[in-house]
Every structure is written in structure tokens, then in C-alpha cells.
Amino acid sequence: MSFFGPLLDPATLPDPKQVATPLFILFVLIELTLVHRRRLKGDYETRDTLTSLIMGTGSVLGGVLLGGLGYLCLLGAYDMRLTTIQTTPLSLFLLFLLDDMRFYWGHRFSHRIRWFWADHVIHHSSQHYNLSTALRQPWLSGISGMFLLQTPLALIGFHPAALVFVGALNLVYQFWIHTEAVGRFPRWFEAVFNTPSHHRVHHARNAKYLDANYAGTLIVWDRLFGSFIPEDDAEPAEYGLVKNLGTFNPLRVATHEYVGILKDVAQRGLTIRQRLAYFLAPPGWSHDGSRMTSDELKRRDEERKKQNEKTTVRAAD
Amino acid sequence: MPLPVFIAVGLAACAVIAAYAHWLGRSARQTLSDTEDALRLFQAACPDLEARQARLAGDRHAALVMLENGDAGLLYAMGSKWMARDLPAGSIKAVKRLSANRLRLILADYTMPRLTIALADENERERWIEAMENAARPPERGPIERKATA
Ligand SMILES: [Zn+2]
Ligand SMILES: [Zn+2]
Numbered sequence: 001m002s003f004f005g006p007l008l009d010p011a012t013l014p015d016p017k018q019v020a021t022p023l024f025i026l027f028v029l030i031e032l033t034l035v036h037r038r039r040l041k042g043d044y045e046t047r048d049t050l051t052s053l054i055m056g057t058g059s060v061l062g063g064v065l066l067g068g069l070g071y072l073c074l075l076g077a078y079d080m081r082l083t084t085i086q087t088t089p090l091s092l093f094l095l096f097l098l099d100d101m102r103f104y105w106g107h108r109f110s111h112r113i114r115w116f117w118a119d120h121v122i123h124h125s126s127q128h129y130n131l132s133t134a135l136r137q138p139w140l141s142g143i144s145g146m147f148l149l150q151t152p153l154a155l156i157g158f159h160p161a162a163l164v165f166v167g168a169l170n171l172v173y174q175f176w177i178h179t180e181a182v183g184r185f186p187r188w189f190e191a192v193f194n195t196p197s198h199h200r201v202h203h204a205r206n207a208k209y210l211d212a213n214y215a216g217t218l219i220v221w222d223r224l225f226g227s228f229i230p231e232d233d234a235e236p237a238e239y240g241l242v243k244n245l246g247t248f249n250p251l252r253v254a255t256h257e258y259v260g261i262l263k264d265v266a267q268r269g270l271t272i273r274q275r276l277a278y279f280l281a282p283p284g285w286s287h288d289g290s291r292m293t294s295d296e297l298k299r300r301d302e303e304r305k306k307q308n309e310k311t312t313v314r315a316a317d
Numbered sequence: 318m319p320l321p322v323f324i325a326v327g328l329a330a331c332a333v334i335a336a337y338a339h340w341l342g343r344s345a346r347q348t349l350s351d352t353e354d355a356l357r358l359f360q361a362a363c364p365d366l367e368a369r370q371a372r373l374a375g376d377r378h379a380a381l382v383m384l385e386n387g388d389a390g391l392l393y394a395m396g397s398k399w400m401a402r403d404l405p406a407g408s409i410k411a412v413k414r415l416s417a418n419r420l421r422l423i424l425a426d427y428t429m430p431r432l433t434i435a436l437a438d439e440n441e442r443e444r445w446i447e448a449m450e451n452a453a454r455p456p457e458r459g460p461i462e463r464k465a466t467a
Contacts, residue, residue, distance in 0.1 A: 018318060025330045029337065036341045045396035046344040050335040057327035064320055127398040132334075244362075246393060246400045246429025259427045304364075 005088040010161035013087075016168045017060070024175060028053075028131045031181060035130070040181035042130050047248040049132045054250045055122060056135030066142025070150075074160035077151040085157040095158050096166040096217075099150075103170055103216035106149045108227065111211050111294075117283045118257035119144040125253055127240035129203055134178035139254045170216045174199070184231075194219045197231045204237035205244075207301030210294040242284070242297065257283075347394040348377045355380035359392045362401035366390060372445070375418055375437040381445055389449050393432055402429060404449060407456030412446055420445060 032049070035042040085091050110120035122138040138144075150163050177199040184190055184197050194215040202213040212229035215222050222228035231237070245253065264278040264286070274287040284293035292300070318326075338344070349355050355371035359382045367385035371392075374380060382390035382401075390403045402408075411423040417439045422432045436442045 018323065021323075021327070025334070028334060032334070032338060032341070032343075036343065043397065044338055044343050045398070046335055046338040047396050048398075049338050049343075050331060053331040053334060054328075057324060057331060060327065061320070061324055127395070240398070243402075243428075244395070244398070244400045246395065246402065246424075246426070246432065248395070249430075252427060252430070256428045263427075 005090050008087045008089070008092070010087045010159040010165070013161055013165040016165065016172045020172045020175070024056075024131070024135060027176070028135075031131045031179065035181070040179075042180040043128050044130055044132070045128060048126055048128050049130075051248045051250055051253060052126055052132040052136035055139070055253060056137055058139045058250065058254065059137035059141070062139035062142060066140065068142070070142060070147030071160060071164070073147060074150055074154045074163060077154035078157075078160050081155055081157040083157040085159075087159055087162045091158075092162060092166060095153065095162055096169060098153060099163065099166045100170060100215075100217050101221055102149050102153065103167070104214050104221035104225070106146050107214040107216070108225075109149075110146070111214065112282050113280055114257070114261060114283045114285070115279045116144055116146060118261055119146070121241065121257045121283075122253055124203060124241060125245055125256075127238075127244055129178060129180055129200060129237070129239045131175065131178055133203070133239075134175045140258070173217045178203075190219070191223075192218060192220060198222075198228075200237045200239075201229050201231050203239050205240050205242055206235060206238055207294075207297045208232070208235060209237060210242075210298060242292075242294075343397075345397065346378050347397050347399060349373055349380055349392075350377075352380070355382065355392055358399050359390055359401050362392075362399065363390065363403060366403055372441075372448070374434050375441065376435040379432070379434050381448055383448065387451070389452055391432070393434075400429070402426070404452035405456065406451055406454045409449060409453040412449065412453060414442065414446075418442060422449075 028049075031040060031042060032044050034040040035044055085095075106116075107120070110116040119138045119141050123133075123136055126133045126136055150160075150167070153163055154160055174194070177194055177196045179196050180200065182196040185193075185195055189195065190197065194213070194217055198213045198215065198219050201209045204210075209229055212227050213219065213222050214227055219228065245256065247253070261278055265275045267287075270287060277285060277287070282293045282295070284291050284296070349358075352371040352373060355373060356368045359366075359368045359371070359380070368382045368390060369385055370383040372381045378394040380392040382392060384390050384403060388403050388405050390401065392399055392401050394400075408425055409422055410425050413421040413423070415421050415433065418436045418441070420434045420436060420442055422434065424430060424432070434445070436445060
């Protein structure tokens with residue numbers, strides 16, 4: 001027993017994802033049934049759902065096969081820790097909050113740096129938004145280097161197993177917010193927590209909604225760091241990518257952005273700086289300006305809307 | 318649970334849920350009502366391109382769109398949703414005539430490698446091939462994808 005409550009052995013913490021998997025399957029079946037019977041709002045399509053589920057299964061396999069490197073780095077950082085923070089229920093709660101902010105920044109980088117986007121794009125590649133979309137997860141996260149963002153927490157003194165535990169708990173929380181079945185919760189809840197409404201905005205391909213609501217569990221980080229956009233009933237979310245995929249093949253879904261990067265980098269006549277930018281610049285950046293980043297898409301969308309407003313006012317006059 | 322068992326159970330769950338969704342009738346592909354519908358959907362997906370005319374596939378699951386810049390564009394049902402692309406020079410690697418009214422396009426796009434299109438008849442099939450002639454030509458410079466991801 002410590003000041004923070006009973007001591008826990010970090011090595012015996014359960015894997016929340018594995019524990020929750022039977023419930024994920026059950027809830028997908030329930031949502032699918034109720035959506036089909038028109039009792040709930042939503043949309044399911046066989047091949048889309050199958051791809052999402054295969055991506056989810058593959059991500060577990062990928063995590064085991066490729067996750068070792070990241071875990072070794074965390075163990076290395078933990079060996080150099082400033083202090084030792086015992087694993088207790090309270091310290092896990094504090095770690096969950098800190099790690100939720102880590103998730104926020106990692107997620108934000110995943111949308112703003114193409115190398116990380118190549119991994120995260122998989123989660124956004126469905127044109128549907130239902131509980132099965134939550135399970136559409138990348139296979140190659142282990143090589144993305146995203147674990148580096150967890151190392152400060154290990155350096156402070158949190159055990160790597162505890163870090164993995166709270167990270168997985170965060171992902172389990174995010175399962176239920178992938179639904180169109182829920183409208184909005186009471187204002188206090190929407191103010192503090194990430195909800196279906198906030199996350200629908202995050203999955204939308206409408207220019208207005210791009211690059212917003214990166215939260216894992218607490219939406220407060222978006223409010224704090226200026227990336228919050230509320231769901232606008234006048235502009236329903238359209239889900240998917242700016243350029244949607246023309247395949248349901250899980251292998252292509254898992255690797256398409258990496259292939260895109262390689263193709264871009266291999267173009268003839270580029271400077272080293274331009275080649276690097278194809279890895280590190282925001283998605284949509286191109287050396288010849290032939291594509292658009294989300295910032296440019298947003299700007300153009302605003303201009304168009306202003307133009308339309310002017311035309312409407314003129315017509316009314 | 319050991320990993321191999323977890324993966325086996327996971328794949329079995331995938332198959333069961335997919336079979337259930339199919340049994341419920343969730344595999345039906347989206348259908349176009351008319352050419353106006355095709356133009357509207359294409360324009361919504363690609364607001365930077367000016368769509369002029371559309372030709373519907375025989376089964377109405379796809380449409381060929383003629384763009385203001387002279388290129389062709391394609392609207393294709395991905396299950397119950399739509400996917401749209403312009404087809405600049407070099408975007409089609411091969412066109413295969415599968416039967417009198419079926420075409421297969423092999424595309425130079427990793428995210429859309431091949432599409433099968435059902436057309437009304439042989440005449441219509443040839444019209445589509447003609448309209449996509451430019452897309453099947455090699456590009457003047459290296460293939461540069463015109464895409465924006467976010
Ligand atoms: Zn995201
Ligand atoms: Zn999500």
C-alpha cells in the first residue's frame with residue numbers, strides 16, 4: 001500500500017483491447033441490426049465493414065510483430081527515469097490524463113505530417129461512420145516512430161507497461177464514439193469528453209471540418225489548443241478522405257499512403273529538401289503545387305462560401 | 318488468449334459479421350438515377366473539375382464524365398458510396414473487353430487498381446473506350462498524381 005493506494009504490478013495489467021474485443025463484436029452486431037431495422041441512424045455496407053474488421057484484426061497482429069521496437073525504447077527510457085512512480089489506481093488515473101494529452105498531440109501530428117498520416121490514414125479511409133469504423137486500424141504503427149511521444153512519460157518514471165495499458169484504455173474509450181446513432185449529450189458532457197458528435201467532425205471530409213477534434217477521451221485538449229470545431233447541423237459530415245479509395249483490399253488500404261510517398265519521393269529532378277518534404281510536410285503538399293493541403297482546401301471553401309453569399313444577396317436585391 | 322487463437326477468432330468474427338451484413342442485404346451497390354445525378358455526384362466529389370456531360374453504365378453503377386479540360390472522369394459505386402476520379406493521360410494502363418458489354422480498366426492508381434464496368438451493348442462499350450482514349454495514352458511528363466489528401 002502506498003500513499004496513492006494499493007500497489008499494482010504493472011506486468012499483470014490486463015490488455016484492455018483484448019478484454020473488450022468480444023464486446024466490440026457484440027456492439028457491432030447490435031448496431032448493424034438496429035441500423036438495418038431503421039431503429040438507429042447509420043449506414044453499414046458489407047465490404048466496407050469486412051475491410052474495417054480485417055484491418056482491426058491485422059492491427060493486433062501488426063502490434064505484436066512490430067510493437068517490440070517501441071516497447072524496447074520505452075524500457076530504455078524507463079531505465080534512465082528521473083524517479084519511480086509506483087503503479088497504483090490513482091497514478092494510473094493521472095497517467096491516463098497525461099497520456100490523453102500525449103494522444104492529442106500524436107493524433108495532431110498524424111494529420112499534419114505525411115509520414116505519420118501514412119499510418120493514420122487507414123482509420124479515416126472508410127466512407128462510412130459506424131462502430132466497425134472504430135476497428136479500422138493501421139497495421140504498421142510499430143514502424144511509424146510515434147512511440148517517441150510516450151518516452152517523456154517513461155523518463156518521468158511511469159512504467160512502460162502502465163503506458164501501454166492507459167494507451168489501450170484510451171482506444172477502448174474511443175470505440176463507442178464512432179456512431180451516427182447518438183446525437184448530442186448534455187452540454188457539460190460535450191464540453192469535457194470526446195463524443196460521437198465531436199468525432200463525426202473529425203472523420204468528415206468536408207473542408208470546413210478538416211484537421212479538427214483530435215481528442216482521444218477529453219475534448220478539452222482541442223478547446224485548449226485551438227483545434228475544436230463543433231458539429232454544424234447545417235453541414236452534415238461526409239465521411240472518408242478528400243480523395244476516397246477505389247478499393248476494399250485490406251493490403252492496399254494498409255499501405256496506400258506509403259506507396260504514394262515512395263512514388264512522390266522517387267520522382268526525377270527533385271531537390272533533397274523537396275524529397276524530405278514529401279515525408280514531413282502536411283498531406284496534400286506537392287513540390288509543383290498541383291495538389292492541395294487541408295489549409296488550402298479550407299481557404300478555398302471559405303472563399304467559395306463568401307462568393308455564394310454575395311451572389312445570394314445580389315440576387316435578393 | 319494466445320495470439321494465433323486471437324487472430325483465428327478475429328477472422329471468424331469478421332466472416333460471421335460480413336455474412337450477416339450480406340444476409341441483411343447490405344451488399345447492394347449504389348445506382349445512378351440519371352446523368353444529372355452523375356454530374357452532381359462527380360462535381361461534389363471533385364469540385365475543382367468542371368463536369369460537362371455524363372454517360373451512364375448499363376447497370377447504372379458507374380458513369381463516364383466528360384470534363385471541360387478535355388479529360389474523362391469516372392464515377393464508380395463503391396458499395397453504397399461513390400468514388401470519383403479524373404482520368405488524365407497515363408491514368409489507364411490497359412482496357413480489356415471482357416464481353417460484348419463488359420469492360421475492365423486496369424489503372425495506374427494503387428488506390429484504384431482495376432474496375433469492371435457493365436455497359437448497355439457493344440456500341441456503348443466502344444464509345445466508352447473512345448472517350449477514354451486520352452487516359453490510356455502515356456503522359457507527356459512523368460506521372461504526377463493530382464491528389465490532395467487530408
Ligand atoms: Zn484522425
Ligand atoms: Zn475515429
